[in-house]
Amino acid sequence: MAKTMVRRRGRDPDVTRDKLLKAAFKEIYRRGFQAASLDTILAKAGVTKGALYHHFPDKASLGYAVVDEVVKGFLLERWGVLEPPSGDPVTTLQGILRRRAASLTAREVELGCPLNNLAQEMSPLDQRFRRGVNATFDIWTDAVAKDLATGQAEGTVRKDVHPRKIAAFVVASIEGSFGLAKGAQSAAMLRSNLEVLSSFLESLRPTKSKRRGR
Amino acid sequence: MAKTMVRRRGRDPDVTRDKLLKAAFKEIYRRGFQAASLDTILAKAGVTKGALYHHFPDKASLGYAVVDEVVKGFLLERWGVLEPPSGDPVTTLQGILRRRAASLTAREVELGCPLNNLAQEMSPLDQRFRRGVNATFDIWTDAVAKDLATGQAEGTVRKDVHPRKIAAFVVASIEGSFGLAKGAQSAAMLRSNLEVLSSFLESLRPTKSKRRGR
DNA sequence: TGCTGTACCGACCGGTTGGTATGTATAATA
DNA sequence: TATTATACATACCAACCGGTCGGTACAGCA
Numbered sequence: 214m215a216k217t218m219v220r221r222r223g224r225d226p227d228v229t230r231d232k233l234l235k236a237a238f239k240e241i242y243r244r245g246f247q248a249a250s251l252d253t254i255l256a257k258a259g260v261t262k263g264a265l266y267h268h269f270p271d272k273a274s275l276g277y278a279v280v281d282e283v284v285k286g287f288l289l290e291r292w293g294v295l296e297p298p299s300g301d302p303v304t305t306l307q308g309i310l311r312r313r314a315a316s317l318t319a320r321e322v323e324l325g326c327p328l329n330n331l332a333q334e335m336s337p338l339d340q341r342f343r344r345g346v347n348a349t350f351d352i353w354t355d356a357v358a359k360d361l362a363t364g365q366a367e368g369t370v371r372k373d374v375h376p377r378k379i380a381a382f383v384v385a386s387i388e389g390s391f392g393l394a395k396g397a398q399s400a401a402m403l404r405s406n407l408e409v410l411s412s413f414l415e416s417l418r419p420t421k422s423k424r425r426g427r
Numbered sequence: 428m429a430k431t432m433v434r435r436r437g438r439d440p441d442v443t444r445d446k447l448l449k450a451a452f453k454e455i456y457r458r459g460f461q462a463a464s465l466d467t468i469l470a471k472a473g474v475t476k477g478a479l480y481h482h483f484p485d486k487a488s489l490g491y492a493v494v495d496e497v498v499k500g501f502l503l504e505r506w507g508v509l510e511p512p513s514g515d516p517v518t519t520l521q522g523i524l525r526r527r528a529a530s531l532t533a534r535e536v537e538l539g540c541p542l543n544n545l546a547q548e549m550s551p552l553d554q555r556f557r558r559g560v561n562a563t564f565d566i567w568t569d570a571v572a573k574d575l576a577t578g579q580a581e582g583t584v585r586k587d588v589h590p591r592k593i594a595a596f597v598v599a600s601i602e603g604s605f606g607l608a609k610g611a612q613s614a615a616m617l618r619s620n621l622e623v624l625s626s627f628l629e630s631l632r633p634t635k636s637k638r639r640g641r
Numbered sequence: 642t643g644c645t646g647t648a649c650c651g652a653c654c655g656g657t658t659g660g661t662a663t664g665t666a667t668a669a670t671a
Numbered sequence: 672t673a674t675t676a677t678a679c680a681t682a683c684c685a686a687c688c689g690g691t692c693g694g695t696a697c698a699g700c701a
Contacts, residue, residue: 264680
């Protein structure tokens with residue numbers, strides 16, 4: 214009740230911060246972090262420079278916050294990392310791939326994966342960016358690896374696969390596919406690559422022929 | 428003889444242009460194209476602004492030239508695209524992967540693939556960059572696809588694989604692997620991913636068991 | 642020898658950048 | 672109600688950016 218009170222002007226720090234984060238994300242997604250203009254972000258957010266520098270000490274910190282509070286959730290949600298595992302991991306992963314392929318937007322094909330963009334641009338230039346971005350990639354990879362390991366325990370995944378290795382490869386292939394498709398501006402290429410990855414996942418299932426008993 | 432004459436000062440346009448290209452490549456590789464400073468490039472090349480703008484109409488054109496005349500050759504050479512195909516394509520590709528994994532430099536792991544960097548940064552911002560970068564990716568993909576098709580004709584590659592689809596996936600996986608490894612700053616991760624890719628390639632060979640006839 | 646075009650030099654320019662300093666209205670507290 | 676801290680607003684700044692422009696040095700040709 215006290216929180217929802219009158220609120221003259223835009224004077225709500227949480228809302229202001231959020232507008233900043235959203236606008237910054239869009240601008241960074243479009244032009245990259247270094248080329249992103251604070252004035253543009255400010256104009257888009259409808260906020261002044263004073264407000265920005267009240268909430269963040271500098272441009273870099275705004276970027277870190279965008280990674281931690283916008284991009285991270287965005288990615289984890291889109292790749293089903295937040296959902297609890299169900300059924301065998303190969304089928305689950307293939308389902309995610311299929312759904313992502315079906316729901317691609319033109320903007321996604323044009324601009325690629327926001328997390329990967331930041332990773333490529335900023336990793337060599339700023340350790341904190343690198344760590345922030347990488348932490349998210351690790352969460353994703355770990356989730357996939359864990360699913361695969363569970364699948365092995367349940368007999369839906371071959372015993373000779375190394376879960377972490379395969380998980381890292383899956384993530385790399387996905388990001389690489391987005392990257393190539395972004396260069397080629399081709400949703401078809403992206404879908405095709407995701408299909409090939411899906412067939413690769415298929416090969417992780419145990420071979421049914423022969424050796425029934427042990 | 429006339430060409431090798433006295434040459435007072437640095438007054439040799441080809442040499443000057445080359446210094447510009449080399450210095451620009453390094454600076455762009457380090458910081459990205461947009462963040463690359465002409466003054467830094469000039470200082471590194473030991474050339475003045477007048478010389479730069481004599482050889483190139485603007486910064487973008489310098490960038491295009493770097494792609495066409497430096498990065499393209501660099502990449503095609505490193506991935507064996509220029510070498511004539513020999514033996515079965517799977518073994519050849521695996522060999523290239525192994526050699527690349529063995530010869531990785533710290534700088535490569537830190538900065539990633541120069542062509543992919545440019546592709547990710549500039550594709551959405553500049554059509555000419557996009558086309559230039561993409562032309563090289565196409566040459567690479569085509570070469571792999573052609574090898575695979577030849578392999579199919581010679582019986583060393585399964586008939587049910589779609590050469591271009593697989594080739595695109597291979598290139599995407601390689602670039603994705605470099606990208607992830609760059610973020611993680613891990614040569615080990617890169618090597619591991621290339622190994623997984625190698626095992627994927629293995630699966631493209633015809634299955635020897637059963638159906639001997641036909 | 643004089644002329645012309647190429648290759649280069651470097652001072653300078655307007656615009657944009659991230660960042661700061663000062664001021665002020667509002668909300669919380671005493 | 673007085674005081675203080677928060678949450679902005681705005682004017683301003685030095686540094687740097689890509690790009691321009693007038694001048695110069697030299698090479699080849701008439």
